[in-house]
Structures are given as C-alpha cells and as structure tokens.
Amino acid sequence: MDVAIVMGSISDWPNIKQTASLLEKFEVSFSTHVISAHRMPDQLQEFGKQAKHEQYKVIIAAAGGAAHLPGMLAANTTLPVVGIPVKTKALNGMDSLLSMVQMPSGVPVATVAIGDAGAKNAAILAAQVIALNNPKVEKSLEKFRNNQTQEAINSNDKLE
Numbered sequence: 001m002d003v004a005i006v007m008g009s010i011s012d013w014p015n016i017k018q019t020a021s022l023l024e025k026f027e028v029s030f031s032t033h034v035i036s037a038h039r040m041p042d043q044l045q046e047f048g049k050q051a052k053h054e055q056y057k058v059i060i061a062a063a064g065g066a067a068h069l070p071g072m073l074a075a076n077t078t079l080p081v082v083g084i085p086v087k088t089k090a091l092n093g094m095d096s097l098l099s100m101v102q103m104p105s106g107v108p109v110a111t112v113a114i115g116d117a118g119a120k121n122a123a124i125l126a127a128q129v130i131a132l133n134n135p136k137v138e139k140s141l142e143k144f145r146n147n148q149t150q151e152a153i154n155s156n157d158k159l160e
C-alpha cells in the first residue's frame with residue numbers, strides 16, 4: 001500500500017471516508033486504521049516506526065480535539081504526514097487545527113483545512129506525492145484538475 005489513513009477514532013470515519021473515496025478515484029492504494037495516540041500509545045508508536053518498512057510513502061492522519069495523533073506519528077517516522085483536523089462540536093475544529101498545525105520546528109505535519117475541503121485536499125496532496133513515481137496516478141490527477149477547471153468554466157452558464 002502507498003498510503004496509510006490513520007484516524008483517532010471510528011467516529012472520524014464519516015468525515016474521512018471522502019479521503020478514501022478520492023484516493024480510490026486516483027487509483028492510489030491505501031489502508032485504513034483506527035490508532036489513537038492517547039488511547040493506544042504503544043500501537044501508535046509501533047505503527048509509526050514500522051510504516052517505512054511496510055512500504056508506505058505517505059501517512060494521512062485525521063483527529064479531532066486534542067489532536068496529537070498526527071504529530072506523534074510524525075515523531076515516529078520520517079515519512080511525510082498529512083494532518084486532517086476533524087471538525088468538533090465544542091470548538092468547530094479550531095482545537096484540532098491548532099494542535100496539529102503548530103508543530104515544533106523539526107517535526108512537520110502538513111496540515112490541511114478543517115472539514116470537507118481538508119479531507120479532500122489530504123487525498124489530493126498524498127496522490128501528488130505518489131504521482132511523482134507513478135504515471136497512472138499522475139494521469140488521474142491531471143484528469144481531475146481538467147474536469148475541475150471545466151466545471152468552473154461551465155458554471156458561468158448558470159449565471160443569470
């Protein structure tokens with residue numbers, strides 16, 4: 001598998017399944033996991049340490065609230081980690097965003113936006129990394145971009 005999607009909880013899945021759907025669309029191979037840094041610290045550390053041996057190229061890590069999961073994965077691997085801040089009821093995801101975007105120098109998490117745009121952009125970002133060595137994925141990305149451009153152009157027809 002090229003990409004690992006790791007979530008802090010199964011409750012993140014309704015948001016994160018769109019990340020998985022987009023990876024499928026780009027024909028990027030991926031696996032999905034629930035591994036909480038807080039609730040499963042040993043498993044989280046083990047996963048981070050083994051990720052490179054497992055041949056993953058990118059890790060997408062989604063978590064809400066005190067979202068330490070992406071940072072702790074990043075601390076345990078040199079693979080690129082894309083962080084998705086999951087929207088929360090209490091603070092609308094600002095808590096998730098700030099806990100992953102403000103990483104200390106030396107241990108980056110490539111943090112995307114809160115919510116649907118971020119969940120999709122994480123998949124696109126991961127696919128862009130995979131496309132560097134995979135012409136099929138590169139083609140899928142180009143097609144996606146061209147369709148997006150065409151849809152934006154066509155939306156002019158809807159203006160009155």
Ligand SMILES: Nc1c(C(=O)O)ncn1[C@@H]1O[C@H](COP(=O)(O)O)[C@@H](O)[C@H]1O
Pocket residue numbers: 007008009010011012035036037038039062063064065066067068069070086
């Ligand atoms: N932020 C973390 C971590 C972590 O960072 O280790 N583990 C779970 N969570 C988050 O807690 C929220 C509520 O989880 P539950 O619904 O399971 O109580 C989820 O958004 C999850 O990502």
